[in-house]
Amino acid sequence: MSDIDWIFRRRSIRKFTEQRLTTEQITRLLEAAMAAPSAMNLKPWKFVVIQSPELLKKLQKALPFGKMNAPCAIVVCGDLRSIKKTVIERFWVQDCSAATQNILLAATTLGLGTVWCGVHPINTIDKAVRETLEIPQGVVPLNVVFVGYPAEDKPARTQFSEKNVYFEKFGNLQEIALSNEAKPTDED
Numbered sequence: 001m002s003d004i005d006w007i008f009r010r011r012s013i014r015k016f017t018e019q020r021l022t023t024e025q026i027t028r029l030l031e032a033a034m035a036a037p038s039a040m041n042l043k044p045w046k047f048v049v050i051q052s053p054e055l056l057k058k059l060q061k062a063l064p065f066g067k068m069n070a071p072c073a074i075v076v077c078g079d080l081r082s083i084k085k086t087v088i089e090r091f092w093v094q095d096c097s098a099a100t101q102n103i104l105l106a107a108t109t110l111g112l113g114t115v116w117c118g119v120h121p122i123n124t125i126d127k128a129v130r131e132t133l134e135i136p137q138g139v140v141p142l143n144v145v146f147v148g149y150p151a152e153d154k155p156a157r158t159q160f161s162e163k164n165v166y167f168e169k170f171g172n173l174q175e176i177a178l179s180n181e182a183k184p185t186d187e188d
């Protein structure tokens with residue numbers, strides 16, 4: 001595997017074995033999460049680690065598209081209870097999303113599978129997750145990441161499409177961008 005190919009191995013895994021994670025594995029995932037960039041380094045994240053079968057069942061119920069049987073879930077929350085609330089309110093979703101992606105990528109390198117299940121800003125899901133985990137006002141659950149050993153195989157891939165890429169100005173395809181550059185001449 002070369003350079004960035006390992007990133008392409010991260011896929012959403014929705015089937016898991018019953019094997020539990022070790023405390024060391026969970027700690028590594030959280031270390032990865034908290035290595036993420038954060039606006040003004042305010043780090044407005046909180047993580048709830050759930051391994052109790054009873055609570056995992058309740059979480060599944062709370063999530064319309066999160067019925068996965070995983071041995072562990074990490075709920076990534078934004079904590080807006082701060083005197084820096086004005087900044088945090090603007091950027092917490094980006095900070096917590098960066099932390100979430102770090103969890104997914106770290107899990108891949110540890111041979112674990114994950115799926116990111118969205119919570120915020122869907123009010124009904126937010127309410128159900130909030131009640132299940134007793135999340136206080138001022139803290140917002142962004143997502144639930146189910147983690148475990150994969151019981152399904154998915155091919156590594158990127159979904160790269162040059163149609164999503166513009167050059168210099170929005171809408172400029174590569175050919176147009178190149179035509180604005182000094183074109184190679186016969187003498188070059």
Ligand SMILES: Cc1cc2nc3c(=O)[nH]c(=O)nc-3n(C[C@H](O)[C@H](O)[C@H](O)COP(=O)(O)O)c2cc1C
Pocket residue numbers: 010011012013014065066115116117118
């Ligand atoms: C914000 C967000 C919310 C998502 N919510 C769900 C979800 O509720 N249930 C689910 O099964 N997958 C969910 N996914 C995973 C996407 O379905 C998945 O990333 C996408 O289909 C691409 O597949 P891949 O992750 O294997 O590359 C979510 C992903 C993101 C980024």
